[in-house]
Amino acid sequence: MSKNPVKIMETVLRDGHQSLAATRMRITDMVPQLQALDDVGYWALEAWGGATFDSCLRFLNEDPWERLKFLKKTLKTPISMLLRGQNILGYNHYADDVVEMFVKKMVEHGIGVIRVFDALNDVRNLEVAIKAGLAAGAHVQGVCVYTISPFHTKESYLKLAHDLVDRGVHSICIKDMSGLLAPYVAYDLVKAMKAEIKVPIQLHTHYTSGFGSMTYLKAIEAGVDVIDCALSPFALGTSQPCTETMIAALEGTERDTGLDRKKLKPIALHFGEVKKSLANDFKLKTYFDVDTNVLDFQIPGGMLSNLYNQLKEQGMEDKYQELLEEMPRVRADLGYPPLVTPTSQIVGSMATFNVMLGERYKMVPREVKDLARGKYGRTPQPVAAEVREKIIGSDPIIEYRPADDIPPQLETLKAQLAEKGYPNASVEDVLSYAVFPDVALEFFKNNR
Amino acid sequence: MSKNPVKIMETVLRDGHQSLAATRMRITDMVPQLQALDDVGYWALEAWGGATFDSCLRFLNEDPWERLKFLKKTLKTPISMLLRGQNILGYNHYADDVVEMFVKKMVEHGIGVIRVFDALNDVRNLEVAIKAGLAAGAHVQGVCVYTISPFHTKESYLKLAHDLVDRGVHSICIKDMSGLLAPYVAYDLVKAMKAEIKVPIQLHTHYTSGFGSMTYLKAIEAGVDVIDCALSPFALGTSQPCTETMIAALEGTERDTGLDRKKLKPIALHFGEVKKSLANDFKLKTYFDVDTNVLDFQIPGGMLSNLYNQLKEQGMEDKYQELLEEMPRVRADLGYPPLVTPTSQIVGSMATFNVMLGERYKMVPREVKDLARGKYGRTPQPVAAEVREKIIGSDPIIEYRPADDIPPQLETLKAQLAEKGYPNASVEDVLSYAVFPDVALEFFKNNR
Ligand SMILES: [Co+2]
Ligand SMILES: [Co+2]
Structure with a gap:
């Protein structure tokens, strides 16, 4: 047994199928191998939150709370979930009493690990959720949403991690939702965090650009504690690096996971069949080529094709390249938000309007105005003055925590x-x- | 520009579609982007040999020689091909005059790089091809076929590389056809080779087990000179690591390739469409999940499903697990040959007979007897005495180069x-x- 084994969080029950099968995995698809998954020895099983809550209600006729209770009956391995801070699992800010009750109830029903993030990395939007998670006795993990910009430096991430630790989180997650984190950049970032941050560091990436496993390997050499992996049938593409591969790559090294790959074989066979049935039942495309375009435009692959189709519907597909180039410009104008729900949609729709109308910021969606007004929190940099002037004139900008405005x-x-x-x-x-x-x-x- | 850029051999025109599209890419699929490929700055374009020769004649109604001449008309980048030593591109040993003429003609028509391997790593089977390639003025690359066994050690590969260099090869390729080479093992092996071997070292792997990109990254850190990559639509799965991803991962590092990813975008778009049309025209499955089973049985994924189907046809699919376990035993009995054409088929069919008949070596295919007789060359270890006795009795074992027996x-x-x-x-x-x-x-x- 290695002295410092890499720990693994398995994502097949949440991000794996959210990424490759439109979040359509049903509880009945999970049941046959739940016990086996529980016996593997994972650090945690991610199985709730993210888009699963919506998908349960909307597409699967499942009560997400019942799903959680059911999972908890079988699983001793901690169940992890992904929370959008003050947005909970939705797209707006909610009042504190809703956030508090939501966190309390989900821990009561079985959540062991709460991973909480804010699209703007505005820690104020995480405070209530963190406090509630701590009060409920869960492991609370604070997130650094990873992006690339002149203002997202190693130092800025260290500061963010310190801010989160100051608020009591038990661990830090670097969340690279678009697969932008290059292997040697990951090495430097993790190395710096391990030197300064006293809580465990976990890394979450997506294979979109093909970096995934290389990025984990270098992060592991830099001392990362936990990596998020998906079982082979739900790995790669736009999902996580593969669990079995990472275990195998580390076998016999200083960071050997100690997990037994043999135990994963029947589980992988089962979920391979599940993927086939989801693809068939819901008419899904479950395979995606590596796409390094994401590195240039920071737009996840799935969103690119949405934008393209939007343009095409308007007979404007010739403007696609222009749109690709407009996205980073809009993002810069709006203060370099990381592109993750909901900021990815906000920046994407603004760029689309700009390109389709042939004039920038002529028509401005309400969400863009709200972002400029500080209603989502503090943008990494202030919105560019001339853009702010154009879209909200001299409207006041909120300097306090946005949810302070929301009554119970x-x-x-x-x-x-x-x-x-x-x-x-x-x-x-x-x-x-x-x-x-x-x-x-x-x-x-x-x-x- | 980095002082020691990693060089890339692009495999989209050969191993990429051999691995993911049953070698069905047509010259018409290549033409629209040949010039663009030529302008990228690859070390070489692999575009001939392997299974392409057979596929041209058998399925595509193309003359492989005409394909080569046509490619050469456009390409200034060296064209690389894969040669099975004394087997040329077939499954038997040929007379020296055939090997010599074949090599002479292919170089005459445009081959710049000859990668020559023998399934048993028996250098005697490479001698004639190497000599002919050198005489014709090509770059001749000698191969170390990578496998895992008690007798395939770092030292054994160093010795093999030295033997090849002594015969005049211009570079060495470590050929990991099943994706068995783990990242840290690659580091050690390449490090050792770079320290002792005076010619450039090239690495060829397949993504089967998911190691691919990690293995390249560690090999690059150890100083490997050239890596084989496939453009994104024909990368990963059972093919090579992705060209764009590897270029991006190294950008700004000491081993920056210096290649411009932008140039690859229209090429990748084109070959993405080509993959779709091949899948459609030839009813092919072009996506494969990562499969770490290959690490335990050393059997490439495609072969596993063939074996399974063979058993199923006989109504013996319940013996599949037994067959998986019999394969490594037969391989050990037969002196640990690397499993690559034709040895993979030889070991696979022997194991299948053993399992189906319920008695080991009761029925023995001629190829297995020939292997035991030394007709394919020297096995890495002698065939186990009691097995040899059982399958060929006291038949003599050839100690000389097998092709010495073959008249012109x-x-x-x-x-x-x-x-x-x-x-x-x-x-x-x-x-x-x-x-x-x-x-x-x-x-x-x-x-x-
Ligand atoms: Co994710
Ligand atoms: Co190959």
Whole structure:
């Protein structure tokens, strides 16, 4: 047994299928190998949060809370989930009482690890979720959302990590959602973090650009503690590096994981069949070529094809290249936000308007104005003055935490639900309704 | 510009589509981007040899010699090809005059780099090809076929590399056809070679187990000179690591390739469409999940499914696991040959007989007996005495170079062709007929 084994968080139950199968994996697809997954010896099993909550309600006719409770019945391995800070799992900021109750309930039902991130790396948007997670007794992991810009330096990430540790997180995750983190950059960043940050460092990447496994290898040499991997059928493409491969690559080295690859074989066979059935049942494309374009435009592959199709519908596909080049310009104008939900959509739609109308910032979606007004939090850099002037004139810019403006919502939501015919809605149902109101109502209609 | 840039051999025109599209890429698929490929600045473009010769004649109604001449008209970048030593591109040993003429003609028509390997790493089987390549003025690359066994050590590979250099090769290739070479093992092996071997070291791997890019990265750190990569649409899976990814990973480092990724974008777009059309026209599966099983059984993924299907046809699919375990045992019995054409087929069919008949070495294919008799050359270790006794009794074992037994063939082949109606067959046609007689005759019927 190595003295400093690399630990693995398995993502097949969440990010693996979110990345390669449109988050369509059903609880029935998981059941046959849950016990086996539990016996592998993973640091954690990521199995909730992200897009799974929405997908359960919207597409799978599953109650996400019931899924969690069910998983917890079998799994002793900690269950990890991905939380969008004050956005919870949705796209807007929620009141603190909703965030607090959501975190409390999910820990009560079985979440062991909360990974919490903010699209702008604005720590104020994470404070309530962190506090609630700590109070509930979960392992709380603070995220550094990785991006590339003149203002995202090794030093800025160290500062962010310190800020998170100061707020009590148990570990730090470097979240590279688009596969931008190059191997030798990862080495330097992790090395610097390991030297200064006292809590474990975990690395999360996507294989989009093909860097994935190389980036893990160099991060491992720099001392990273935990890596996120997906079992082979749900690995690579736009998903994580492959679990079995990383275990094998480290066998016999100083950082040998100590995990037994043999145990993974029947599990991988099963999930290989699951992938086939998801592809078939939901008409999904589950394979993606490596795409290094993401390195030049920082736009994840899936989003590129969406943008292209939008243009095509308007008969403007000849403007595609222009759009690709407009995206980084808009991102710079807006203060270099990392591109992750919801900022990726905000920057993407702004760039699309600019290109389609042939004039920049002529038509401006509300979300872009809100971003400029500070309603999503602090952008890494201030929005460029002439752009701000053009899109919000002299409107004031919020300097405080955006959710400070939001009064408590739970009682109102409960009352709304009662009005809609669910006077005895459980707290969990109120929370589902809070985050995805229309989808939740549709689900309740069929299931309550 | 870095002082020691990593050089890249692009495999999209040969191993890329051999690995992912059953070698079905047509010259018409290549033409639109040949000039662009030539302008990238690759060390070489692999575009001939391997299975392409057979595929041209058998499936594509193309004359492989004409393909080569056509490629040479556009390409200034050296064209590389893969040669199976005394087997040329077929499955048997040929007479020296055939090998010599084949090498002479292919260099005459445009081959710049000859990569020559023997399945058993028996240098005697490479001597004639090396000599002919040197005489013709090509760059001759000697291969160390990589495998894992108690007798394939760093020292054994160093000795093999020295033997090849002594015979005049211009460079050494470590050929890891099944993706067995783990990153840190690659580091040690390349480091040792760079310290002792005076010619450039090139590394060829397949992504089968998922090691590919990590293995290249560590080999690069150890000083490897050239890596074989495939353009993104024909990368990963059972093919090579991705060209664009490796270029990007090294950008700004000491080993920066100096190649411009932008130039590759239109080329990759084109070959992405080519992959789709090949998949469609030939009903091919072009995507493969990572498969670390290859590390345990050393059997490439494609072969595993062949073996499984063979068993299934006999209603014996329940013996699959037994077969997987029998393969390494047979390989050990037969002196640990690396598993590559034709040894992979030989070991695979022997193991299948053993498992299907329920008794080991009860029925023995002729090729297995020939291997034991030394007719393929020297096995890495002698065949186990009791197995040899059982399969060939006290038959003598050849101690000399197998091809020494083969009298000149060219005149005979020419006479045979005349008899079959082609009295004025060109030397190239005679060579095609030499290597793939039935396929060549069928091709001549439609094209001469
Ligand atoms: Co992710
Ligand atoms: Co190959």
